[in-house]
Each structure stands twice: as C-alpha cells, then as structure tokens.
Amino acid sequence: MKHEFQNIIELKNLKAGYLSKKEDIALIDNANLELKSAEIIALLGKNGSGKSTLLKTICNLLPKIDGTIIVNEKELSNYKTTELAKIVSYVSTEKIFAPDLKVFDILSFGAYQYSNWLGIIDKNSSDKIEQIIDLLKISHIQNRFYHTLSDGEKQKTMIGRALCQNTQIIILDEPTAFLDINNKLEILNLLKMLCYEHNKSIIFSSHDFSNVMKEADKIWFLDNKEITEGAPEDLVLNNFFESKYNSDSVKFCPETANILYNRKYSKTIGLIAYGELKTWTKAALERINFNVICNKTDSVNVVVNIENNYPIWSYSEADKIEKFNSIYDLINNLKHKKL
Structure with a gap:
C-alpha cells in the first residue's frame, strides 16, 4: 500500500x-x-x-x-x-x-x-x-x-x-x-x-x-x-x-549497521563467558587478531568466572593456568606470548 x-x-x-x-x-x-x-x-x-x-x-x-x-x-x-x-x-x-x-x-x-x-x-x-x-x-x-x-x-x-x-x-x-x-x-x-x-x-x-x-x-x-x-x-x-x-x-x-575493520585472524582461542563479559572479552581478543570460538574449548582458552563478586579471567594453555583481574591485564599478557 x-x-x-x-x-x-x-x-x-x-x-x-x-x-x-x-x-x-x-x-x-x-x-x-x-x-x-x-x-x-x-x-x-x-x-x-x-x-x-x-x-x-x-x-x-x-x-x-x-x-x-x-x-x-x-x-x-x-x-x-x-x-x-x-x-x-x-x-x-x-x-x-x-x-x-x-x-x-x-x-x-x-x-x-x-x-x-x-x-x-x-x-x-x-x-x-x-x-x-x-x-x-x-x-x-x-x-x-x-x-x-x-x-x-x-x-x-x-x-x-x-x-x-x-x-x-x-x-x-x-x-x-x-x-x-x-x-x-x-x-x-x-x-x-x-x-x-x-x-x-x-x-x-x-x-x-x-x-x-x-x-x-x-x-x-x-x-x-x-x-x-x-x-x-x-x-x-x-x-x-x-x-x-x-x-x-x-x-x-548488517547486524549492527557498522563499518568494521576486516581483521585477519592469525590464531584461534576458545572463550567461555556470558553476557557483557563475553561481549567485551571477545571484542578485546579479536582486537589482537584472535579468532574467538565462543563456549567451546581449544588448545588455548579463556574462561571468565565470578569470584567474590568480581570477574576473573583465567587463561589456560596445556596444563598451565594464569588468572587476571581485568581484560587489560589479560590482553597485555597475551600480546607478548608466542601462540
């Protein structure tokens, strides 16, 4: 009409x-x-x-x-x-x-x-x-x-x-x-x-x-x-x-109607997180060229948990686990790793 x-x-x-x-x-x-x-x-x-x-x-x-x-x-x-x-x-x-x-x-x-x-x-x-x-x-x-x-x-x-x-x-x-x-x-x-x-x-x-x-x-x-x-x-x-x-x-x-940088992912990482913690952790990982697989595990992973009412980011690779109190600390650490 x-x-x-x-x-x-x-x-x-x-x-x-x-x-x-x-x-x-x-x-x-x-x-x-x-x-x-x-x-x-x-x-x-x-x-x-x-x-x-x-x-x-x-x-x-x-x-x-x-x-x-x-x-x-x-x-x-x-x-x-x-x-x-x-x-x-x-x-x-x-x-x-x-x-x-x-x-x-x-x-x-x-x-x-x-x-x-x-x-x-x-x-x-x-x-x-x-x-x-x-x-x-x-x-x-x-x-x-x-x-x-x-x-x-x-x-x-x-x-x-x-x-x-x-x-x-x-x-x-x-x-x-x-x-x-x-x-x-x-x-x-x-x-x-x-x-x-x-x-x-x-x-x-x-x-x-x-x-x-x-x-x-x-x-x-x-x-x-x-x-x-x-x-x-x-x-x-x-x-x-x-x-x-x-x-x-x-x-x-088309989902967000934004113009985005077409990132070339050079490495893959698993992410277990939910809600806003998932959204912003994923965005940070993609910023340093990780292809992020959400809610699945890979050879290297990030898991976000709540401990004592505060989020904690746990990074695991093989049998080693490192914990961080902020996305900044997590990303700064990952930038200097050879993955």
Whole structure:
C-alpha cells in the first residue's frame, strides 16, 4: 500500500557541480529525488564526492548546471532571496570571521527577515531566540564573543542561527562534525524533535555512519555522480552497503549497521563467558587478531568466572593456568606470548 505525503523539495534530472568558461564540472548527474514534509534525510558519500555542492545547489547558493529544483511547488530560480530565506535555512561547515559579535547577535541575524525597517526584530522573534537558546543549552555562552568559542560551541551557535530563521526546510552540512559524543547525540535528537513535533523537513550531510543509520528516515548515498536513496533499513536488507563498503580492509556488518575493520585472524582461542563479559572479552581478543570460538574449548582458552563478586579471567594453555583481574591485564599478557 502506498501512502502519499507532500513533496517539499523535488529534484528533477538535476546536474550539479561547477560552472566554468571552458567546461562544466558535474559532481552530481541526473538526480531525481524528493524531500517530503516532516522527513529527515541524511546525505552520505566520500570526501570530495559532491555532498556540499549538492546542498549549496538546493539552497540556491550555487547555480545548477542543468535540471530543475522545485521548492513547495515553485521552481527555485523564481524565488527572491528574501522570500527563500523564510523557507530554507542553511548551516555550512565553513567558519565565519566575527571577532566583534556575541553569540546572541549571531542568533539574532537568523531572524533578520522578520525585523522592521529599522532592523529591530519583534517580540515574537525575540522570544523565539530565547527558546532556541534553551533548546541548544547555550545560555551560558550567549553573551560571549563568537571568536572565543570552541569549535563545538561555534557549531551549535550556527545551528541556532538557522533555527532562529524559523524555516520549514533546514539544510545542514555536517552539523555534528566538531561535536563530542554527548552534543552530537543532542543535535541529532533536536533535529528529530524539530521534524516530528514541528513538521520541519531536514537534509543533513554526515560521515557519522552509525548514528545516521539510527536516526535518518531516508538516506541519499552519493557515489560516482549518482545518488541512491532509501530507508536505512531497506538499504541494509538489499545488501546495498556491502556493495559500497566491503573490501580487503573493511566490511559492512548488517547486524549492527557498522563499518568494521576486516581483521585477519592469525590464531584461534576458545572463550567461555556470558553476557557483557563475553561481549567485551571477545571484542578485546579479536582486537589482537584472535579468532574467538565462543563456549567451546581449544588448545588455548579463556574462561571468565565470578569470584567474590568480581570477574576473573583465567587463561589456560596445556596444563598451565594464569588468572587476571581485568581484560587489560589479560590482553597485555597475551600480546607478548608466542601462540
């Protein structure tokens, strides 16, 4: 059964790249894609594949080479700049130079299109800025000068400026690139909340494959000028990521949706353990190139038991048994053995 949702953005036979007098350089060719209402799309691809170019083209910051971009049933080229600024906001990876501006000033620039002829924003917009400050948890830096911020704080400030535009469409170029894991997850959860609770439509590029697979409604995968789209789960079930990532050095794991180092195991070891102790002991043993056989014994083995409420790792080889109080001690010992 097919359900219909409103198309907010439509790309029709889009060719995007760079225009020059000698020749046009296309990074995206013949793209036919849609962004629907209240949808989050993650744009994936290698460095230099054209992700930033595509996002800038959709925002009308770069001219298209060919094709059509429709925004709310109107061709992009027919929008005035001030009109488009009320519909589409954009967060770039490029750093701005603003030595004399405070965080609150930069957030206020996002609401400039709602100001009067004197450049003064109305009370509603001012209240909206305060709400964005609370959402992003940046009240402690709102009166600091922008150039004194960390990279992560600068990123959150620029995301805040886009949110202050209060647009239906938000486009972000690697919005979590400079953030620690807590702030990264906060931003992704914020984007989901804006989408599902405030009906925003969002496109963001990222190299954070693991989190993208958990949070995006749809993926646009850019490779060799072509874009493949689909729900993360559908792409996994169709073996799409194996075809893109599997090589001698890395592999895609469909069970966890992670890209893993393709280890070359040089030795085998048995492991008897359960629960989290099994999971993390196995991971540590694989890290030092052991092929781990779980819940079976081999010529060399590790058995994890609980003694006096604490885990003990017992390593056995032939008739010799050694005990360790931590995975670190076990691994450090095994690294220096000739097995």
